[in-house]
Amino acid sequence: MPSTPPENDIWRNRTYPIKEDMAFQRATWRAERIGWAVLWLIVLLALLGLFSHGPLSTASVETPDGGLRVTYERFQRNGSPAEIRLEARPRSERRLAISLDARMLDAVTIETITPAPQAERAIAGGIELVFHAEPGAPLTVRLTVRPHKIGLVAGAIGIGASRPAELTQFVYP
Amino acid sequence: MDSVLRAVAVYAFLLVVLRISGRRTLAQMTPFDLVLLLIISEAAQQALLGDDFSITGGILVVITLLAIDIALSLLKGYVPSSAKLIDGLPMVVVENGALLQERMRRARIDEGDILESARETQGLERIDQIKFAVIEITGSITVIPKDR
Known part of the structure; x- marks a missing residue:
């Protein structure tokens, strides 16, 4: 049965066969334990969506007149595609014009628009997408966007001539 | 510029996270640890290169990683306490x-x-x-x- 040295001897610095620094070693262990807690915390926050795709990340805004609802990711990652969902409720219009402002277009690449718009055109301060609409039937448009600018990105999405909805996203590197 | 920043960020991240996980975590190579190491390298590789398939991009990342490694080994030589911090002690x-x-x-x-x-x-x-x-x-x- 191997013997156990007394407790106070355990942390004494040995100088042979190697030179120890037990104070440093114990500080390392403490830092390690804190590090583990941070790792677990990051996993938890990632599950909650702090790094995109999760409850903390999903957000939605409406235009002031309630004509368009925009559901988007509050947090996005650089180069990783995310969806923006636009829900419009046309009253009597057969054509809906949805506008995206230039700040947004500078920060993301729009990869797909479903359904495809009938027309896309440049307007002052952005672009406009024109969709065919059935009066009274809700119209849902999904945009797949790929951010290429890091940090806070602001944008505005509007419908027709009314005031647009403002949204802010944070893009992780 | 992008490649260098990516390489520096990933190098620093891996250095910290492997130090936190403790030296025993990956030192004992069970078959599972080997697979884990391969998955970690695969995940880090994406961050290093993104969708850059150019030879230049790959070369820049490799050169940057080696340059940081050499710089750190020089630092360890001149400042012994940094070696203690980076590698730990026996x-x-x-x-x-x-x-x-x-x-x-x-x-x-x-x-x-x-x-x-x-x-x-x-x-x-x-x-x-x-x-x-x-x-x-x-x-x-x-x-x-x-x-x-």
């Missing part, structure tokens, strides 16, 4: 046949790990045949037998 866990239990617990190794290393490297059978066992900065356990 520690005695068996002294004259006695286990230093509390140290082993904190370093997450058990008697079995020490005996395994003793059998493998020295052909020893029992703890009391060991003069010193040391956890090295690589995470491996080296064993010095008692004089017979």
Whole structure:
């Protein structure tokens, strides 16, 4: 049965066969334990969506007149595609014009628009997408966007001539 | 510019996270650890190159990683305390046949790990045949037998 040295001897610095620094070693262990807690915390926050795709990340805004609802990711990652969902409720219009402002277009690449718009055109301060609409039937448009600018990105999405909805996203590197 | 920043960020991240996980985590290469290491490298590779398939991009990342590595090794030479910080220090866990239990617990190794290393490297059978066992900065356990 191997013997156990007394407790106070355990942390004494040995100088042979190697030179120890037990104070440093114990500080390392403490830092390690804190590090583990941070790792677990990051996993938890990632599950909650702090790094995109999760409850903390999903957000939605409406235009002031309630004509368009925009559901988007509050947090996005650089180069990783995310969806923006636009829900419009046309009253009597057969054509809906949805506008995206230039700040947004500078920060993301729009990869797909479903359904495809009938027309896309440049307007002052952005672009406009024109969709065919059935009066009274809700119209849902999904945009797949790929951010290429890091940090806070602001944008505005509007419908027709009314005031647009403002949204802010944070893009992780 | 992008490639260099990516390489620096990933290098720094891996250095910190592997230091946090402790030296024993990946030092004992069980088959599972090997697979884990491959998955980690695969995940890091995406962050290093993104969707850049150019030879230039790959070369820049490799050069940057090696340059940081050389710079750090030079730093360790000139500032010994930085080596301590980056690599840690070796520690005695068996002294004259006695286990230093509390140290082993904190370093997450058990008697079995020490005996395994003793059998493998020295052909020893029992703890009391060991003069010193040391956890090295690589995470491996080296064993010095008692004089017979």
